[in-house]
Amino acid sequence: MALTRIALLVSLCYVTACSDQQTAAPASEALDRILGRSMTQEPVIRDFDPAQVARGQAIFRNNCAGCHGQNAEGTPDWRKPLESGRYPPPPLNGTAHAWHHSTEELKRFILNGGPPGEGRMPGWAGILTDQEIDDVLVWIKSLWPDEVYEGWYTRIENRP
Template sequence: MMPARVLLLVSLFLIVACSEQRDTGQTGNTLTLDQILGRDLSPEQVTRNFDPEQVARGQALFRKNCAACHGQNAEGTPDWRKPLENGRYPPPPLDGTAHAWHHSTEELKNFILNGGPPGEGRMPGWAGILADQEVDDILVWIKSLWPDEVYQGWYTRIENRPK
């Protein structure tokens, strides 16, 4: 019974977290990350130390495996916020303008390997097709696209949150 409750709570958290979305510029309103998160950002600036070779590998792997759905530059599908006729949502942007940054690296890797998120989209699982290192490379490239403000908020509030 306890694992079911934990799963329910995690699912509810993900639904709520994914409902907060950054404006893509369609309305001309750009929200700051602290407005989106509803709390103050850490005054400490997070430095990205991505390996340029890993970023390049990730970009090539993304374009080979992911771009058909998410776009060459991870810009997503037009009207990605509107459900399709089947009720599912089209592929969102992964460039920091949607909600990918609401998830930890571990959660993003799980979505890539196992598909998902469950019930929301049609993303297939890539386990057995992409190696763990390839998924890691893709995620580094995706995170390299995120604006500094988004990366800062993601790192301080999602990735590096106290456990």
């Protein structure tokens, strides 16, 4: 009887060990590691005012779309310098590098033009109001995929 119990216990341990295979971490855990956040951190929720998003889109299309495209898709071959050595307007829709900058930096680029030496974007100070620039920035951020927005918010915008 004791031998049967031992055999049953060994069998149970063997089955448990075989069925307890390690599985790949869920995608959300992998994203947490990439974003450098703890597993318990709440996801970033975008709570944009739809009216502000709509205003930003209209302002963008009236003032910025001539260079950056109607949907902020940028210029084809935007990574390739022009003959002048400067770069054409990049996408602002989350597929380029705009999300590498804080809101304040993006606002400075819009107000003052630039970035210096890299592009030929004019400054919009005195042409667009602060509110109009804020509206445009909210519209641009609304275009970013969730993963891009969350990475931007976690690593750039909301740094301690």
